[in-house]
Amino acid sequence: MKPIFEQVSIIGLGLIGGSLGMALRKNKAARRVIGFARRPLVLRQAKRLGAIDDGDTLLCSDWLSRSDLVVIATPLDTVPGLARRVARMAAGPVIVTDAAGTKGSIVRALRRPAGKLIFVGGHPMAGSERSGIAAARADLFRGAACVLTPAAGTPKEAAAKVAALWRSVGARVVVRSAARHDREVARISHLPHLTAVGLIETADPASLKLAGSGFFDTTRIGMASPALWETICLDNRREIVGALDRYLKRMTTLRNQIRRGEGKTLRRRLKSAAAKRKRLVRRAG
Structure with a gap:
C-alpha cells in the first residue's frame, strides 16, 4: 500500500x-x-x-x-x-x-x-x-x-x-465545534474521571480490603496523571462544573428514592440505565 x-x-x-x-x-x-x-x-x-x-x-x-x-x-x-x-x-x-x-x-x-x-x-x-x-x-x-x-x-x-x-x-x-466538544467530553470523559476520584476518596481502608472487580473497573481511570487532569479540569471548568451539577442532581434524586424505599421507581431507573449501557456496548462492538 x-x-x-x-x-x-x-x-x-x-x-x-x-x-x-x-x-x-x-x-x-x-x-x-x-x-x-x-x-x-x-x-x-x-x-x-x-x-x-x-x-x-x-x-x-x-x-x-x-x-x-x-x-x-x-x-x-x-x-x-x-x-x-x-x-x-x-x-x-x-x-x-x-x-x-x-x-x-x-x-x-x-x-x-x-x-x-x-x-x-x-x-x-x-x-x-x-x-x-x-x-x-x-x-x-x-x-x-x-x-x-x-x-x-x-x-x-x-x-x-x-x-x-x-x-x-x-x-x-x-x-x-470546539465549544460542543468541550461540553460533551466534560460529560463522558472528565466527569467519569472525577467520579472515580470521588469513589476512591469515599472508600475507607477497611472497605477497600473487600474491593473486587466492580470497584477496580470503575476507579481504574483515577490512576491517570494528576498534573494532566489538573490542567484539564481548570481549563474546562465551566463545562465540568455544569456536568457535575447534572450528575449531583441525579444522585440526589437516586438517594431520596432509596431513602424513601421507592422500589418500583428505583428498579425502573436501574433497568433504563442497564438498557442504555447495553445499547452502548452493541454500538461500540
Whole structure:
C-alpha cells in the first residue's frame, strides 16, 4: 500500500504520540515518522518500539518543513506556543494538529493565523491510566472516535489531511465545534474521571480490603496523571462544573428514592440505565 503521507512529525512521545507513531508505521500510512521529545532516553525507547524513524530533543526546521503535517501530543497548555514555534520555523505553510483533551482555549489562542500556521484541532478519544512511551501501543486508536474541531476559515484540504491521518490508524473521525466538544467530553470523559476520584476518596481502608472487580473497573481511570487532569479540569471548568451539577442532581434524586424505599421507581431507573449501557456496548462492538 502506498503511504498516505511522506513524512509526519510528532512533538511529544508519550502514550498518545508514541502510539500514533507506532500505528502510522505499522499501517504504512507514513513513509517516515519523525519524533521530538525532551529526553534522549524517550527517543531511544521510541525507536526501539518502532514509533519513529528518527528524532531529536530540539525542534528541527528542516524536518518540520518537509513534513506533510505536524502533530502536537503534549499537555494542552503547551499546544499554542508549540504551534506558533512550528509556524515560525517552517519554510512554507504547515498543517498542525494536536491531541489535547480540551479544545476551546487552544482554538481561541490560535484563531488568528500565525504566519504560515494552518491549525486543525484534534482529540483522539483513546487513552489509558498509564502514561509515557512505555505504555504506547499500535492499536490504541482502533475503533475510537477522534474529534476534529476546525475553525471557521480552516482550509478544507487541511482538515481532510488531518482526518486521513486518524482514519489511517483506525479511528473514526467526528467533527464538532470546539465549544460542543468541550461540553460533551466534560460529560463522558472528565466527569467519569472525577467520579472515580470521588469513589476512591469515599472508600475507607477497611472497605477497600473487600474491593473486587466492580470497584477496580470503575476507579481504574483515577490512576491517570494528576498534573494532566489538573490542567484539564481548570481549563474546562465551566463545562465540568455544569456536568457535575447534572450528575449531583441525579444522585440526589437516586438517594431520596432509596431513602424513601421507592422500589418500583428505583428498579425502573436501574433497568433504563442497564438498557442504555447495553445499547452502548452493541454500538461500540
